[in-house]
Amino acid sequence: MSLAEASLAETTESLTPEAAQGPDYLAPLRLMRGHLGDSSARLAFAIGLATLGVFAELVPVWAVYRLVAAAVAGTLDWPLVTTHAAIAALGVIVGFAAMGLALGQSHLVAFDVIHRVRLAAARHMARLPLGYFAERPSGDAKKQVVDEPEKLEAIVAHGLPEGVSSVATWLAVSIWLFAVDWRMALAAIVLTPVSFVLLGIGMKRGGTYATAYQRANARMNAAIVEYLAGMPVVKVFNRTRDSFAETSAAARAYADIETRWARAYLPLGGAFYMLVIANIVVILPVGLMLVKAGTLDLPTLLLFVILGANYSQPLLKLFNQFHGLAHIAMGSSAVTDLLAQEPQADSGRRVILRNHDVAFEKVRFGYGQNDVLHGVGFLARTGEVTALVGPSGSGKSTIAALVARFRDVREGNVSIGGVDVRDMAIDQLMETVAFVFQDTFLFSDTIAANIRFGNPDASDDQVRAAAEAARAHDFIMALDHGYDTPLGEQGRTLSGGERQRIAIARAILKDAPVIVLDEATAFADPDNEAAIQDAIAALTKGRTLIVVAHRLHTIMAADQILCIDRGHVAERGRHRQLLEQNGLYARLWEDYLHARNTPLRPANAATITQEAV
Numbered sequence: 001m002s003l004a005e006a007s008l009a010e011t012t013e014s015l016t017p018e019a020a021q022g023p024d025y026l027a028p029l030r031l032m033r034g035h036l037g038d039s040s041a042r043l044a045f046a047i048g049l050a051t052l053g054v055f056a057e058l059v060p061v062w063a064v065y066r067l068v069a070a071a072v073a074g075t076l077d078w079p080l081v082t083t084h085a086a087i088a089a090l091g092v093i094v095g096f097a098a099m100g101l102a103l104g105q106s107h108l109v110a111f112d113v114i115h116r117v118r119l120a121a122a123r124h125m126a127r128l129p130l131g132y133f134a135e136r137p138s139g140d141a142k143k144q145v146v147d148e149p150e151k152l153e154a155i156v157a158h159g160l161p162e163g164v165s166s167v168a169t170w171l172a173v174s175i176w177l178f179a180v181d182w183r184m185a186l187a188a189i190v191l192t193p194v195s196f197v198l199l200g201i202g203m204k205r206g207g208t209y210a211t212a213y214q215r216a217n218a219r220m221n222a223a224i225v226e227y228l229a230g231m232p233v234v235k236v237f238n239r240t241r242d243s244f245a246e247t248s249a250a251a252r253a254y255a256d257i258e259t260r261w262a263r264a265y266l267p268l269g270g271a272f273y274m275l276v277i278a279n280i281v282v283i284l285p286v287g288l289m290l291v292k293a294g295t296l297d298l299p300t301l302l303l304f305v306i307l308g309a310n311y312s313q314p315l316l317k318l319f320n321q322f323h324g325l326a327h328i329a330m331g332s333s334a335v336t337d338l339l340a341q342e343p344q345a346d347s348g349r350r351v352i353l354r355n356h357d358v359a360f361e362k363v364r365f366g367y368g369q370n371d372v373l374h375g376v377g378f379l380a381r382t383g384e385v386t387a388l389v390g391p392s393g394s395g396k397s398t399i400a401a402l403v404a405r406f407r408d409v410r411e412g413n414v415s416i417g418g419v420d421v422r423d424m425a426i427d428q429l430m431e432t433v434a435f436v437f438q439d440t441f442l443f444s445d446t447i448a449a450n451i452r453f454g455n456p457d458a459s460d461d462q463v464r465a466a467a468e469a470a471r472a473h474d475f476i477m478a479l480d481h482g483y484d485t486p487l488g489e490q491g492r493t494l495s496g497g498e499r500q501r502i503a504i505a506r507a508i509l510k511d512a513p514v515i516v517l518d519e520a521t522a523f524a525d526p527d528n529e530a531a532i533q534d535a536i537a538a539l540t541k542g543r544t545l546i547v548v549a550h551r552l553h554t555i556m557a558a559d560q561i562l563c564i565d566r567g568h569v570a571e572r573g574r575h576r577q578l579l580e581q582n583g584l585y586a587r588l589w590e591d592y593l594h595a596r597n598t599p600l601r602p603a604n605a606a607t608i609t610q611e612a613v
């Protein structure tokens, strides 16, 4: 089986009866209705104008009918011709003007609705636990906030005014035609329900590919993003061809699903397109038979031939609307799902903390089915440094993340100053805890703005003082524009160590009583590591500092070292005490010293070089 076939097979796995239900076609309307705000009157006005426009477009058809009828009756004269020509011209002008105005208004409403949906989605995301994002591809969030709401434009700006006005006009003219002659009216509309049934079947058939389409689309996006993001690794391991084959297979699978969808939908959609305007094929023979039988006069036949054959034309617009509706519906459902996600519980209570001790009591936590922490308990005291060390994957970063409620515990509790972190307002928790992440995130803004992120009200002097304390001032001043130097995307123009010192400056400026440093020294070059240690020491005064550390010499002076092993605290104490215990910490220390003192041997270097090339 080729990669593309395997990819397609995996993508179409979802075509089970349950998954094949198809998109929820009403989802865009529900999403729109919920975010229409004060624009509903304007939207109704746009629909009304569009309806007027479609009616006006039929006026020339009516004028031609009147003139032909007069000619048949022998009453045609110049005044009649000029009056009807003027009415027809007016109809065209009013039609264009009304439709133009309607579309202008409906676009304004659409931009408003899209803006509201985007804000609601972005705001809601900010209230979700961070775990929600960790479990999804990063592109998903951007799609839900940026791309999917954009699709509502087709519904609000075009679908509603054009669709509603087309159907309304069609219904009104049908009623009028029934009033004129019910037999001919029946002949005029008989094909329309058939065409709509075919369109419905086409949409249902096409809709069975909706889930597979969505999966294929997500796979393709993820494959392309990964291919581009992993380009340096791909190149250095000379795997360009293999990696491209995977990306290409995902793109092929996507194209195949699109083709299947189109094959299922287009023949029936095309039949709708044809049948909607084919009513003349029925009108003419039926009319001629009735004229021959003497039960229909010629002018009425002409009315149906001219008007009956034209008034269904606006329904063709629906074909284009429905064609894209499935994609829009799936996008709206994705946004609706996001908005339905339970936000992180927020007690909203601002509480008085008796101190800033951080306490873990019998904390159990896991990702998905797997438990990662099994009854973790410790007390990190105010004014002390508590270090978390342990083998890779033992749970150190997970413990750190629980302090700031990036995730919530499954059992037990995490408290600050005697208050469970779930019982205090999230705002208060965020004011209380500063976090320096493993991967420092810097915004595409100036250095000063990035440091000031810790405290938007800070003066220039305070920003500078924080940078000095974080030992970042000197390298900042060496840059062309000092504190006003703009940083590239995610601060890529800085080294890893420099980025971390900016992040520490940010945390210093925030002046939070609890600080969590997750491997903040991992990238620091040896020259600057001592400086960062000084900065961290300055941070500690009066604060609770929890440090996740790999470089054990940086935490030798810590007040408390917690040695984490497979999700529990295996040992605790100060550096000396733990060495004397001769347990896990002593082994980690030995390994650490050994690794520090062992230069890269030529044999190792050769192996690495061979692998890399």
Ligand SMILES: Nc1ncnc2c1ncn2[C@@H]1O[C@H](COP(=O)(O)OP(=O)(O)OP(=O)(O)O)[C@@H](O)[C@H]1O
Binding pocket: 134, 135, 367, 368, 372, 390, 391, 392, 393, 394, 395, 396, 397, 398, 399
């Ligand atoms: N988002 C996640 N989803 C599923 N499992 C996760 C997730 N994050 C971490 N884990 C798992 O939880 C365990 C603990 O991870 P954690 O990052 O806390 O370890 P760590 O001690 O900080 O490791 P390291 O020192 O290598 O950074 C690991 O087995 C890891 O694979």
